[in-house]
Amino acid sequence: MLFAWSFGVIGLLIGSFLNVVIYRLPRGESIAVPGSHCPACGHFLRPWELIPLLSFAGLRGRCRQCGAKISRRYPLVELGMGLLFFYTAWRASVVSLNLFSDLAFLSLLVALSFIDLDTMRLPDSLVVPLFLLGLVRALFLPVQPAFGYSVLGAVAAGGGFWLIARFYPRGMGFGDVKLAAALGAYLGFPKVFLAVFLASVGGSLWGGLMLALRKKSLKQQIPFGPYLALGAILTLYWGSLFMQRYVNVVGH
């Protein structure tokens, strides 16, 4: 348990780092320099102001110098990453390259989701590493999917999304095509289609709800990246279980 808790703490710190990535990467700013500062007044954060969750609570969600409000999303991303890291390590129960691979997968997906929400874009500088991570993991680690199924997953999911983007360009951007291919490489064939299915269900339900509440109109685009990421995370955790049950049901 101590093992999982340590990873939970690492997750909080990674979440804090992802907040920087989510803010700076779409603006073309350096991730490393300058250090974290208030976007309103430029006040550089002291070390204690960088402590995940606690600093937000200590500052009561405001900049210490100018009083500008700090978005609630910062502590939420930190907490979310802490929980994801804790749960993933707890499931894995031993340190392995595969655990680190899964944690990198989750981190990239969370960063991509929020950047897509903010900007409607999925930057190549995150999607390409995600894609390579999937291929390299399948090639070198004794895990599912095997390399052939990783390539097949990338081609099938990427190809399917490419067709949709080509013939229904309003519904989907090319960034989604590349993300689908990357998820295919990581989750493999046929599991990636479970992720796509869950993403479509999630997207339709949420889109329908927003439409019903008149928060969005039919003309407004909704970013699909966060749904793909959510589908992929659920599939990473429970895809095998689901597939087993499903195949069993079909088999009997």
Ligand SMILES: [Zn+2]
């Ligand atoms: Zn400030």
